[in-house]
Amino acid sequence: MKNPGILYESQKLALWYWALAVVLFGFQLIFGLIISYQYLQPEFLHKIFNFSVGRLLHLNAMILWLLFGFIGGIYWFLPLETQREIVGLFLGKMAFVLIAVAVGIVVGVFLLVQIGKADWVTLWFITEGREYIEAPRWADIGIVAVFSIIFFNVLATIWKAQKLKGILWVLTLDLLAIIGFYIAGMFFTPNISVDQFWWWWVVHLWVEATWEVLVGVLVAWVLMAVLDTPRKILEGWLYLEVFLVFGTGILGLGHHYFWIGAPEYWLGIGGFFSALEPLPLVAMVVHAVYDAGMHRLTTTNKPAFFWIVFQSFGNFLGAGVWGFMHTLPQINLYSHGTQITAAHGHLAFFGAYVATNIAMIYTALQKIRLSKGGNLDGRLWRWTFVGFILSIFGITAPLTVAGFAQTFIERAVGGSTWQAYINGQLHPWVKEAMAWRFGFGIMFFICYLMLVIDLCTIGKQPVDKENTHCL
Amino acid sequence: MQLGWLEITLFSIVLTIVVSALFVRGKNWLDPGFWAVFALVGSLVMFSVLWLLTFDSLKKMSFGSKRVPSPTVINHRVGYSYDPDRKMFVPTIGEEELFFGKKWSEKEAFQLITKGKLAIQSRNCMDCHTLLGNGAYFAPDLTKSWLDPKWDTMIKPMVGAETKEEAISKWLQNPEYYATWQRRMPNLKIDDQEARAIVGYLKFMSAIDTNGFPDHFGQSALAY
Numbered sequence: 001m002k003n004p005g006i007l008y009e010s011q012k013l014a015l016w017y018w019a020l021a022v023v024l025f026g027f028q029l030i031f032g033l034i035i036s037y038q039y040l041q042p043e044f045l046h047k048i049f050n051f052s053v054g055r056l057l058h059l060n061a062m063i064l065w066l067l068f069g070f071i072g073g074i075y076w077f078l079p080l081e082t083q084r085e086i087v088g089l090f091l092g093k094m095a096f097v098l099i100a101v102a103v104g105i106v107v108g109v110f111l112l113v114q115i116g117k118a119d120w121v122t123l124w125f126i127t128e129g130r131e132y133i134e135a136p137r138w139a140d141i142g143i144v145a146v147f148s149i150i151f152f153n154v155l156a157t158i159w160k161a162q163k164l165k166g167i168l169w170v171l172t173l174d175l176l177a178i179i180g181f182y183i184a185g186m187f188f189t190p191n192i193s194v195d196q197f198w199w200w201w202v203v204h205l206w207v208e209a210t211w212e213v214l215v216g217v218l219v220a221w222v223l224m225a226v227l228d229t230p231r232k233i234l235e236g237w238l239y240l241e242v243f244l245v246f247g248t249g250i251l252g253l254g255h256h257y258f259w260i261g262a263p264e265y266w267l268g269i270g271g272f273f274s275a276l277e278p279l280p281l282v283a284m285v286v287h288a289v290y291d292a293g294m295h296r297l298t299t300t301n302k303p304a305f306f307w308i309v310f311q312s313f314g315n316f317l318g319a320g321v322w323g324f325m326h327t328l329p330q331i332n333l334y335s336h337g338t339q340i341t342a343a344h345g346h347l348a349f350f351g352a353y354v355a356t357n358i359a360m361i362y363t364a365l366q367k368i369r370l371s372k373g374g375n376l377d378g379r380l381w382r383w384t385f386v387g388f389i390l391s392i393f394g395i396t397a398p399l400t401v402a403g404f405a406q407t408f409i410e411r412a413v414g415g416s417t418w419q420a421y422i423n424g425q426l427h428p429w430v431k432e433a434m435a436w437r438f439g440f441g442i443m444f445f446i447c448y449l450m451l452v453i454d455l456c457t458i459g460k461q462p463v464d465k466e467n468t469h470c471l
Numbered sequence: 472m473q474l475g476w477l478e479i480t481l482f483s484i485v486l487t488i489v490v491s492a493l494f495v496r497g498k499n500w501l502d503p504g505f506w507a508v509f510a511l512v513g514s515l516v517m518f519s520v521l522w523l524l525t526f527d528s529l530k531k532m533s534f535g536s537k538r539v540p541s542p543t544v545i546n547h548r549v550g551y552s553y554d555p556d557r558k559m560f561v562p563t564i565g566e567e568e569l570f571f572g573k574k575w576s577e578k579e580a581f582q583l584i585t586k587g588k589l590a591i592q593s594r595n596c597m598d599c600h601t602l603l604g605n606g607a608y609f610a611p612d613l614t615k616s617w618l619d620p621k622w623d624t625m626i627k628p629m630v631g632a633e634t635k636e637e638a639i640s641k642w643l644q645n646p647e648y649y650a651t652w653q654r655r656m657p658n659l660k661i662d663d664q665e666a667r668a669i670v671g672y673l674k675f676m677s678a679i680d681t682n683g684f685p686d687h688f689g690q691s692a693l694a695y
Binding site: 035042047050052056078114115117119122123128130157166170188189190192194195196199235236238239240242243246247250253256257258259260261262263264267269272314333337338339341342406411413414415416417418419421422425 | 605652683686
């Protein structure tokens with residue numbers, strides 16, 4: 001390993017971002033548990049902490065902690081790529097403090113104020129009230145400012161190091177796209193069809209295009225760190241992946257335009273391109289299996305390696321298979337707006353993004369805790385890994401069953417009215433599924449606690465030598 | 472202009488492949504640079520197509536277009552019926568019908584639904600309900616909820632209102648007084664003006680052409 005034991009200042013900043021990310025992950029899960037319990041006991045915290053507030057916090061905590069994890073990854077690997085300290089370190093630190101304070105204020109407002117009057121003050125200072133991008137306008141501008149600082153730091157560092165090639169230009173262009181697409185969500189229009197049209201530019205083009213490419217970059221770096229995969233192979237795969245992700249994902253946006261009042265041609269375009277969207281994910285699974293086989297599973301960082309291999313499977317199953325299940329308009333006409341979407345969302349976010357962040361943190365811990373080289377391994381991470389995977393499938397499967405019941409009872413037979421909705425919700429396949437989901441949610445939370453303990457302790461005790469290097 | 476989805480799809484794929492192929496002549500396909508060309512060309516082509524379609528879509532979705540009606544649609548009776556040509560349910564706009572006892576001018580109607588949209592956002596409706604199918608799944612979809620038979624059969628007698636719009640408005644202001652189901656809507660401190668605006672918005676939204684979603688809304692004998 002280069003520079004054993006010495007951390008760049010940028011890497012210390014990365015650790016701040018990851019620490020905040022892990023804390024927010026915990027908050028996401030607590031809010032998630034509250035709202036999933038409200039499905040079972042609607043009276044729980046009714047009028048004090050309504051479902052809408054809990055869900056808003058559940059979603060936004062997730063978006064923010066995943067983003068902080070990615071930012072941490074950029075700050076961790078960028079100096080390794082460019083072999084120099086980042087430019088604009090002070091700016092980066094300032095941005096961190098600002099965003100941490102801003103998150104605190106926004107969460108405080110969401111918890112204590114919750115709703116506003118029908119006016120501009122609400123949009124600017126309380127909530128925008130648009131699912132996923134509820135953050136008030138001032139915080140939106142802050143997010144763009146923080147990403148602009150990161151973009152500047154990346155570009156300036158690359159410039160100084162004279163290294164704009166390979167993985168780095170993909171990162172640079174992708175960051176620009178992330179900033180650009182977010183701006184599409186910062187306006188008000190009374191026309192809900194136009195509102196939803198642009199809203200999906202942020203929501204879809206972030207999650208199903210730019211984020212996928214960003215984790216492609218991060219996964220490539222993790223693979224280099226834990227498997228010594230040759231750069232040339234990773235670059236070739238990354239470009240192919242960008243081609244497939246953007247080539248299918250940009251017009252795959254059309255699968256969100258089926259029912260919002262947009263023209264009928266989106267039914268065909270969206271259906272076709274989103275059917276191709278799993279392609280890059282299949283390619284990633286092939287790559288992961290191939291790569292692991294080439295190295296005979298030999299690595300000095302087993303937790304990071306396992307999480308990064310799972311990332312490709314989780315992404316493929318969650319985003320690819322569960323996404324494809326309801327992406328064709330003929331099916332989506334009935335499954336749209338049911339728990340099938342929730343099932344897809346839970347598995348896809350965990351597989352694609354949570355796994356990447358955890359793998360990156362383990363990669364960093366190896367360098368911090370085992371400064372003279374050595375294997376990062378132990379028992380607890382294995383339990384955590386298996387427990388997380390079991391519980392996320394335990395959350396996804398009942399939601400899928402509930403979604404099927406809703407699709408049939410509420411939509412296909414019932415005609416989607418208020419009463420049809422209630423009839424669907426009262427069906428045992430939905431009611432019991434919600435109990436299962438809550439139970440596995442608790443299991444997931446326990447795994448989170450185990451993860452935190454493991455992240456705090458792994459690598460501090462020497463590993464049994466006989467059990468190293470090969471599985 | 473009438474655009475066909477198949478033409479657009481084939482055009483963007485063929486253009487990507489042809490342009491990329493021109494640039495990678497002579498390159499080895501195992502060379503990363505080969506795929507870098509595909510990545511750049513593919514992204515640019517797809518994004519350009521999206522950009523062009525966006526202009527077209529926004530035009531077709533503007534107020535007063537065929538798909539999204541003018542806010543003055545609240546002055547008319549709105550329905551939902553099967554269109555055999557398009558093989559899907561489409562909103563129908565019928566004869567004039569007073570809304571809250573009056574006919575709304577274009578300006579008034581526009582102001583009303585602007586306020587309605589602001590009210591919907593300020594109360595985070597989408598974090599329990601779905602609108603046009605997007606949002607949370609804790610409460611019913613509101614896309615066509617103006618046409619829901621429950622307003623007439625249950626809510627009108629419950630709140631003691633003369634018309635549907637009054638019934639919805641009263642119900643929205645005090646949802647906790649009227650038992651509907653075990654999962655109950657909290658009081659979101661909606662005042663009278665805001666409630667009227669939200670009702671106006673629900674009526675306007677039910678007249679948007681959503682390509683047949685939700686299918687046969689309110690037409691099922693099994694769910695009244």
